[in-house]
Every structure is written in structure tokens, then in C-alpha cells.
């Protein structure tokens with residue numbers, strides 16, 4: 001412990017030191033002093049270099065006597081000047097070395113006036129390149145005057161001659177110079193061409209002007225017009241062969257005669273080059289640390305730990321043969337006739353009828369004759385269904401937003417909507433949703449993709465064998481195909497014990513579990529209660545983190561974290577979405593009642609902003625299972641076929657789910673509208689292949705660990721020895737009393753403790769009477785009003 005403390009203080013002092021150094025280099029005064037120094041040093045160099053050319057001969061013999069005070073040099077800047085100049089000019093670059101004092105001087109000015117560092121860097125780069133080029137060039141043209149090219153220029157020439165000869169060097173020099181000019185002045189073959197004919201046209205201009213002056217009046221009215229404009233008129237008159245050859249310059253001229261004067265408005269359509277002025281690049285003095293971190297390390301990539309993770313490919317999914325909807329014209333006609341006949345029996349005339357064929361049902365859209373009341377048709381729903389003698393008829397009167405009446409009639413041969421066919425759609429593949437779910441296809445055969453993050457929770461109901469489990473698998477598969485293990489974690493609750501077992505294989509990739517549990521998939525009711533409470537703690541922790549980061553939801557939080565604006569040392573971390581899937585909710589409610597309902601309701605009410613989403617499926621959508629509070633917090637509900645109208649109302653607040661045909665035929669209510677879908681079908685072997693594929697890849701060390709939840713039983717009857725107190729006990733007292741919130745997670749974050757130790761301290765705090773009793777997932781009550789009272793209490797304790 002002491003060691004840990006020591007290292008923390010050590011790192012603290014280290015960071016302090018580091019901060020001091022950083023602020024020294026960032027201070028304006030440092031910049032000023034350094035800028036002045038560089039500028040003056042530039043002048044110093046220039047003077048010594050200039051002086052060097054007169055004095056080098058005399059000073060040369062003195063160079064080695066640098067330390068001898070009596071040795072005299074002629075350089076204006078003494079021995080140091082003579083030595084530096086000797087180094088840069090004689091041993092270095094010859095006259096090209098003059099570039100260095102200028103670079104120094106301007107660098108000083110750059111720093112003084114806080115001009116961008118980038119500009120300075122570019123200047124140095126090109127300065128040095130030019131210096132080398134020039135010293136080689138001088139060495140080439142004046143091989144006998146080694147002083148002008150310096151040793152470097154001379155030696156480089158000498159070296160290059162052996163390899164490419166004199167002509168080679170000349171060509172290299174020429175090439176590099178041309179390459180520079182071309183790139184600097186953006187020379188293009190077009191601009192070269194364009195420049196060439198200009199000169200030619202210029203010649204023709206002189207001819208033109210003579211012509212015009214011959215005419216006399218033009219010269220008089222527009223004497224100050226530039227030559228080019230005057231000439232233009234002539235070119236329109238004469239067919240100038242030169243101009244014809246050069247189509248690049250298109251010249252048009254309008255001559256307007258006004259009562260008083262003759263106006264010439266020439267329009268020259270020439271390839272005009274635009275020169276973009278460099279805008280002033282401001283340097284920000286307080287460079288934010290996060291920007292620097294992002295510059296240095298790039299954005300934080302949560303997927304880095306499993307960067308080689310491969311998403312499952314679509315090949316793992318099965319093709320189902322009869323996926324193309326076949327239109328049975330006879331069936332269509334027969335159904336149409338039946339509908340028309342039935343409605344006529346009830347004296348409802350039809351103006352128009354249209355059919356849309358979906359995978360399982362066909363929608364007949366009817367426009368009734370004028371004057372027919374829609375409510376009349378709605379009331380006759382059962383009778384019409386009976387007359388059509390088919391299971392699964394649903395009447396939508398009116399179709400929202402259309403004013404027509406829809407009658408959905410099941411197809412004789414239904415088509416399976418394979419998971420592959422929905423996942424391969426562009427709609428899903430290119431979806432930008434946070435948690436996209438490809439649930440199936442609509443009646444118009446359009447893939448239905450919905451964002452779980454926006455829902456924010458999903459309630460699924462349906463009688464046994466109608467497709468709930470397949471629906472859950474479709475949901476999970478959608479997420480597995482779209483989200484990296486770092487981005488989403490599943491908490492799977494499967495009281496039936498068999499439905500979700502396959503997902504065990506991806507435990508260390510995608511599942512989350514309680515720290516002390518062996519299996520990630522939860523099948524036992526007590527563990528479900530613990531897990532739900534643990535999720536509530538996770539939710540509270542996440543809210544605290546969001547609060548600390550001044551953001552409102554997980555998306556903003558993660559963006560901030562990725563851009564390195566949140567320090568992991570302060571307890572921040574990238575937050576994956578957590579999707580809680582409960583396969584059989586009715587069972588849980590029956591066995592655990594309020595203990596399950598309370599945390600579920602709490603999560604459903606609050607967890608959306610922190611990225612915890614619930615998917616709850618139930619066989620029995622009765623009111624004692626889907627209570628009002630749960631229903632209110634699950635705006636998006638899916639109904640597979642249910643057995644009674646009442647069940648349909650309970651789940652959807654509307655009829656219809658009892659009229660479905662089963663086998664994945666479902667209705668989804670998104671709050672304001674109910675859509676009929678054919679759920680995508682994913683079979684167990686397909687899920688098996690996907691989980692195998694993922695499970696065989698490198699995984700995290702363990703499943704994602706949820707916060708530890710200490711059940712009620714361990715929070716009571718605390719009898720703790722005072723001398724056994726944690727050494728951070730007093731610090732913890734202060735944290736808790738200051739925040740007036742008795743939660744272990746607060747201690748964890750503020751004192752950087754593990755959960756167990758924080759939990760122990762909370763127990764000690766309870767024993768000391770500082771916090772109240774355990775209250776489920778809520779924070780404990782703090783019994784000490786303020787720090788003063790706390791100090792008093794601690795003093796009294798010590799006095800005893």
C-alpha cells in the first residue's frame with residue numbers, strides 16, 4: 001500500500017515537474033527572449049561571415065590557438081567569429097553558408113511575432129536544401145575556387161564526377177532547379193503553351209493598333225484603353241490565322257453604340273489562374289493537451305486490443321430456396337373477388353383495389369366508394385375475416401397517412417425471409433445507426449432496420465412456438481455483424497437454459513458478467529437479481545462519468561474519450577453499449593416479483609442515455625407480467641402471434657397480434673404506428689457457425705466484468721473492529737460527507753480503489769455511523785451533515 005502511495009506521489013511530482021517545463025517553454029517571455037537571441041545571433045553570423053572573406057587568410061593560422069588568449073584574429077567578431085565562419089564557410093558550404101544567418105534571423109522574428117512553427121520549419125527545410133544545391137553548383141562552376149563552394153560543395157562535386165561525370169552533374173543541377181521551379185510555380189504544359197502564344201498575339205497587336213488608328217475615331221474615343229483591348233476589335237474583323245491556331249484564348253468583343261460615346265466592352269475568356277493568398281495561421285498559445293495527444297497518438301481506438309478481429313461473413317448464413325416471392329395470379333384474383341363480394345354483402349362499394357405482395361401476406365388496399373364510413377368496415381372486421389375464411393387476416397382501417405383500407409391476407413405459400421437476405425441489404429450494411437437491428441421485411445418486401453439505441457428498449461411477446469427465440473437470435477445476429485466486441489456487450493438471461501447457450505462461445509468477446517460468476521449466461525433467478533442490480537450500479541457509475549465529462553449521453557462521452565479529452569487516470573474509459581437480453585421475463589416475474597421488476601423499471605427509465613438497452617421477451621404478455629411501469633418504458637414492442645385479443649392489447653395497445661399466422665409473422669409498434677413484418681429467420685446451425693467463427697478468434701482475457709453487487713444479506717449486521725480500519729478510512733469519510741452520497745462507486749473513483757476495498761470501507765463507514773444502511777441499488781444515506789460534524793465525530797472517537 002505504502003509502496004503504491006509512494007509511486008503515486010512520485011508520479012505526481014514527475015507530472016508537476018513536467019508541467020513546469022512545459023509551461024516554461026510555452027511562456028511568452030521565453031519566446032521573446034529566445035526570438036531576440038536568434039535574431040541577434042543571425043546578425044552575429046552575418047557580420048562574422050562578411051568579415052571572414054577579408055580576414056580568412058590572416059586568421060587561418062590562428063584557428064588552432066582558440067584557447068590562447070594572446071593569439072589575435074582579424075575577424076570583426078574575434079576568435080569565435082573566425083572559427084564559426086571557418087566552420088560554416090570553409091569547411092561547410094562556402095558562400096551558400098550566408099543562408100544560415102538569414103534563416104537564424106528570420107527564425108528569431110518568427111518566434112518573436114509568433115508566426116506559425118510550420119512556416120519556420122518549411123523555411124529551414126528549403127533553406128538547407130538550397131544551400132546544399134548552391135554549394136554543389138558553385139563547386140561545379142568554379143572548381144578552382146574551393147572557398148566559394150566550401151569543402152562540402154567541393155567534395156560532393158569530386159565524388160559525383162567519379163560516378164556521373166561533369167555533364168551528369170550539370171544535368172542533375174539543371175533537373176533539380178527545373179523540378180523546383182515547376183513545382184513552386186505550378187507550371188503545367190497548358191500554362192507553358194498559353195504563355196507562348198501570348199507573345200505571338202502581342203506581335204499581332206501592334207499590327208492591330210495601327211489599323212485602328214488609321215480609322216481615327218476609335219483612337220479618339222478610347223485613347224487610354226490598353227493595347228490588348230483595342231486590338232481585339234480588329235481580330236473580330238480580320239480572320240487572324242494565329243488566333244485560329246490558338247483556341248485557348250477565346251476573345252469576344254461587344255461594341256455598343258450609345259448616343260454620346262462608343263463603348264467597347266471586351267470579354268476575354270482566358271484561362272485565368274487564381275493565386276491563393278496564404279491566410280494567417282494563428283498559433284494558439286494554450287495548446288490543448290487533448291489536441292496534442294490526438295496529434296501524437298491519433299484518436300483513441302477502442303478496437304485496438306482486438307484490432308485483427310474479423311467480422312463474420314455472410315457466407316456463414318444459409319440461403320433458403322424459396323426466397324423470391326412468386327405471384328400467383330389466380331390466388332390474387334380469387335382473393336380480390338372474395339373481398340369485393342364480401343364487402344358487397346355488407347353493402348360496401350369499392351372504387352379501387354390494389355395489391356402489394358409481401359413475403360407472408362398480401363396487402364389489398366381498398367379505396368371504398370364515396371360515402372362509405374371507415375368505422376363501418378372496421379366494425380365488420382371479424383365478419384369479413386370469417387367470410388374470407390383465412391387465418392391471419394388483419395384489417396387496417398384506415399392505413400395511416402393514406403385514407404385507404406388495408407386487408408392483409410396470408411399467402412398460400414409463404415416465403416422465408418432469411419437473415420442473409422436482410423443483412424446483405426445496402427440499408428443494413430451502410431447503416432449509420434448505433435445499434436442497428438435488421439428485424440425482417442415489411443409487406444412491401446422492404447428490409448426493416450431499426451436502431452436499438454433510439455428505441456431505446458424492446459419488448460417482445462408471443463405465444464410459444466411463434467418465433468420469439470428466432471427473433472432474439474435475429475437481433476443478436478444483427479449486432480454481431482455490425483459491432484466490434486469493444487463496442488457492445490451482451491448480458492444474456494436465459495431462464496429456459498437452452499435458448500441462448502450457443503452464445504457461450506463468444507463469452508470473452510461479447511458477453512458481460514458478474515465478477516464472481518462462472519457462466520456468463522444467467523439462468524438462475526438469484527443471479528438475475530444480482531445482475532440487474534449490478535447493471536443499476538453500472539448505470540449510476542456511468543452517469544457519474546458522464547457528469548464528470550460534462551456530456552449528456554454515451555455517444556458524446558465516447559466521442560470525447562476518443563478525442564482524448566477525458567483522462568483514463570481519472571477513472572474514464574471507453575464505454576461499450578450494454579444490451580440486456582431476457583428470454584423469458586414472465587418466468588422471472590413469477591419467481592422474483594418486485595425484486596426483478598424494480599431494477600428493470602429503473603434501468604428502463606434511466607439507462608438509455610448511458611448506453612444500456614433492454615430486450616425483454618415474454619410468452620405471457622399479461623398485465624401482471626408487463627406491468628404499467630414496464631410498459632410505459634418500453635415504447636417499442638414486438639408481438640408475434642398471441643392467443644387472445646387481450647394479450648394483443650396488453651402488448652400493442654391494439655388488436656391484431658391474435659390474427660397473425662405465426663412462424664415469425666409479427667407486428668412492431670413504434671409508439672405511433674404498427675407495422676407488420678416477417679421476422680428474419682436464423683436457424684440454430686447458423687448461429688452455431690457465427691459464434692464458432694467469432695469464438696475461434698483471439699479474445700479478451702475475460703468477459704466484460706460488471707460491477708460487483710453485494711446482496712442485501714451481506715450488508716447487514718456489521719460489527720467491525722475499529723483498529724482494523726482501512727488506512728484510507730478518513731479520506732473516505734471526507735469524500736462521502738463532502739459528496740453527501742454514500743456509494744462505493746464514488747469511493748472507487750475518487751480514491752482509485754477496487755470494488756471490494758471500497759465495499760469494505762463502506763461497511764466500516766456504516767459501523768462508524770457515517771452512512772446509513774444498505775438500500776438496494778440506491779446510494780446509502782449519509783448521516784453526517786458536514787465536514788465539521790465529521791471532524792467532531794472522528795475526534796470524539798479518538799478521545800474514547
Ligand SMILES: Nc1ncnc2c1ncn2[C@@H]1O[C@H](COP(=O)(O)OP(=O)(O)OP(=O)(O)O)[C@@H](O)[C@H]1O
Nearest residue numbers: 463464465466467468469470471663664679680681
Ligand atoms: N422468422 C421465421 N421464419 C420462418 N419460420 C420461423 C420464423 N420464426 C420461427 N419460425 C418457426 O417457428 C419455430 C418456433 O420458433 P421459436 O423457437 O422462435 O419459437 P418461440 O416463440 O421462441 O417458442 P418458445 O417460446 O417455446 O421458445 C421455429 O423452429 C421455426 O420453424
